[in-house]
Amino acid sequence: MLEKGLVKVVEIIDINHTGQGVAKINNFVVFVSGTISGDKVKIKITDIKKNYATGEILSIIKPSEFRTASPCTYFQQCGGCQLMHMDYKEQLKYKRNRVISELRRARVNFHEETVNKTIGMEDPYRYRNKTTFSVTEKNNEIQIGPYEQGTYNTVDISSCLIQSKAADEAVTSFKNLMKKYNIRAYDMKTKKGIVRNIVIRNNRKGELMLIIVTTSESFQNKELLVNELSFIPNITTIVQNINNKNTNLSMGIKNITLYGEGTITDTIDDLSFTISPETFFQINPIQTEKLYQTAIEYAHLDKDDICFDLYCGIGTISLMAAKKAKKVFGIEIVNRSIINARENAKKNNISNLEFYAGKAEELLPQLNKQNIKADVIILDPPRKGCEKEVIDTIISMSPKRLVYVSCNPSTLARDIKLLESGGYMLKKVQPLDQFPWTVHVETVCLMSRK
Structure with missing residues (x-):
C-alpha cells in the first residue's frame, strides 16, 4: 500500500x-x-x-534514450513548456499517440492508419507571435515572465526561446522603464500597484504590439513611459488594457490606444489580416499556414458550395474558403473579431461572405430554420469543443463534409463520436505541432456522411 x-x-x-x-x-x-x-x-x-x-x-x-538537455535556462521552473527535455521527433510521435488514444477512449470507429504522422517544424524555436507575461515585484525588484509550473508565482526571465528576439528586447526595455519611472507592479494580495501583465503580439514583419494591462487608466509617469516605449525598435503600437477585477484573467474588456493604430496586420497565404488586442489569431504563423491549408484541402470546396465557418474569429479560414466556395457564412461570439473579419474581407477584396456576431449554438439553428443550409461546415471551436445545440444542428442540416479543427484531442474525440452517431464517418486525421515543446497538439479531421 x-x-x-x-x-x-x-x-x-x-x-x-x-x-x-x-x-x-x-x-x-x-x-x-x-x-x-x-x-x-x-x-x-x-x-x-x-x-x-x-x-x-x-x-x-x-535516462530515457529520448531524454535531451533542455536548451532553456528556465525549464525547471517555467510552466510554459513541458517537453523541453524530450527529443523533438519523439514529441511528434507522442502527439499523434495522444490523438489516437483520445479517439479510442471515446470509442470512435477508425483505423490507426487514418491518423497521419504529426506535421512538425524544421526549426521549432522563436515561433510564437503572442506571449503574455505576469508583472510582479519581489524584494522590491520588478519581475516579468511566465508563471511557475503549477502556481501563480512569476518566473523572472530575460529571454524566452519560443518568442521572438524583438519581444525579448521589448520585455527587458519595459522592465527597465518601470524601474526608471517608479511604476509599481500590481500585488494580488494587497490589491496595490498598477501593472498586472504585459502582452506582446508580433507579425511576420517583426512589428510589435505592446499591451500594458493595468488596474487603472491613469498612473504616475504614464506619458513618459509611453514616449520612451515608442522609440523602441519594432514597437509600432502600444495599447493599455484596463483590468481592475479580482480575477486571474490576463486582460479586461477596455482597451485604450496610447501609440500607433492599436492594431497590427499579419498575413496567411496571400491574405492580409487586421489583429486587435483581444482578437484570436493562431500563435504560430508557419504552422498556421499548414493547418489552414490542410483544412481547406479537406473541405474540397467548389464554386457551387455553401460553406459555414463556425467559431470563425477574424475570418482567417473564412477568407481562404471564400476563394473557392460560392458563399461563406462565418459565426463568432467575439464582436471585435467580427468587426475585424469584415474589415479583412474588404481589405482582401473578397465579397462572397457574411459574418454574424453571436453564439454558434444560437445562430446556427436560426440559419437552419431560415433554410440557409451548408454543403460543407468548418469548425474551429475553443478548447471546450462544440455545444450540444451545434452538434444537433449540424446533424439536422446534414452537410456532405465536415472539417473539424481542434486544439483539444479530448473534446475533439467526444464531438466526433456524437457526429458519428448522427450519421458521419471519420475519414482523415492530421495532427500538427502548433506548440513545440508543449503537450498541446492541433488536429484537423475530415468527416463525411456514411
Whole structure:
C-alpha cells in the first residue's frame, strides 16, 4: 500500500496530457513531473488520491534514450513548456499517440492508419507571435515572465526561446522603464500597484504590439513611459488594457490606444489580416499556414458550395474558403473579431461572405430554420469543443463534409463520436505541432456522411 514519503524506483511507461510521466506501483498509477517515457527514476510519493498518486524525482537512475538537455535556462521552473527535455521527433510521435488514444477512449470507429504522422517544424524555436507575461515585484525588484509550473508565482526571465528576439528586447526595455519611472507592479494580495501583465503580439514583419494591462487608466509617469516605449525598435503600437477585477484573467474588456493604430496586420497565404488586442489569431504563423491549408484541402470546396465557418474569429479560414466556395457564412461570439473579419474581407477584396456576431449554438439553428443550409461546415471551436445545440444542428442540416479543427484531442474525440452517431464517418486525421515543446497538439479531421 502506498504512503506519502515512500521512496521507490520506477520505470516511466507513458506521458499524460499535462506532460507528467506515468509509472505504476503495484498497478496503481503514479504521475511524476519532469520525466518522460523510458526513464528509470527514484521517486518519493508526495500525494495520494483515490485513483492515482503523485511523486517527485529524487534521482534519475537511467535516462530515457529520448531524454535531451533542455536548451532553456528556465525549464525547471517555467510552466510554459513541458517537453523541453524530450527529443523533438519523439514529441511528434507522442502527439499523434495522444490523438489516437483520445479517439479510442471515446470509442470512435477508425483505423490507426487514418491518423497521419504529426506535421512538425524544421526549426521549432522563436515561433510564437503572442506571449503574455505576469508583472510582479519581489524584494522590491520588478519581475516579468511566465508563471511557475503549477502556481501563480512569476518566473523572472530575460529571454524566452519560443518568442521572438524583438519581444525579448521589448520585455527587458519595459522592465527597465518601470524601474526608471517608479511604476509599481500590481500585488494580488494587497490589491496595490498598477501593472498586472504585459502582452506582446508580433507579425511576420517583426512589428510589435505592446499591451500594458493595468488596474487603472491613469498612473504616475504614464506619458513618459509611453514616449520612451515608442522609440523602441519594432514597437509600432502600444495599447493599455484596463483590468481592475479580482480575477486571474490576463486582460479586461477596455482597451485604450496610447501609440500607433492599436492594431497590427499579419498575413496567411496571400491574405492580409487586421489583429486587435483581444482578437484570436493562431500563435504560430508557419504552422498556421499548414493547418489552414490542410483544412481547406479537406473541405474540397467548389464554386457551387455553401460553406459555414463556425467559431470563425477574424475570418482567417473564412477568407481562404471564400476563394473557392460560392458563399461563406462565418459565426463568432467575439464582436471585435467580427468587426475585424469584415474589415479583412474588404481589405482582401473578397465579397462572397457574411459574418454574424453571436453564439454558434444560437445562430446556427436560426440559419437552419431560415433554410440557409451548408454543403460543407468548418469548425474551429475553443478548447471546450462544440455545444450540444451545434452538434444537433449540424446533424439536422446534414452537410456532405465536415472539417473539424481542434486544439483539444479530448473534446475533439467526444464531438466526433456524437457526429458519428448522427450519421458521419471519420475519414482523415492530421495532427500538427502548433506548440513545440508543449503537450498541446492541433488536429484537423475530415468527416463525411456514411
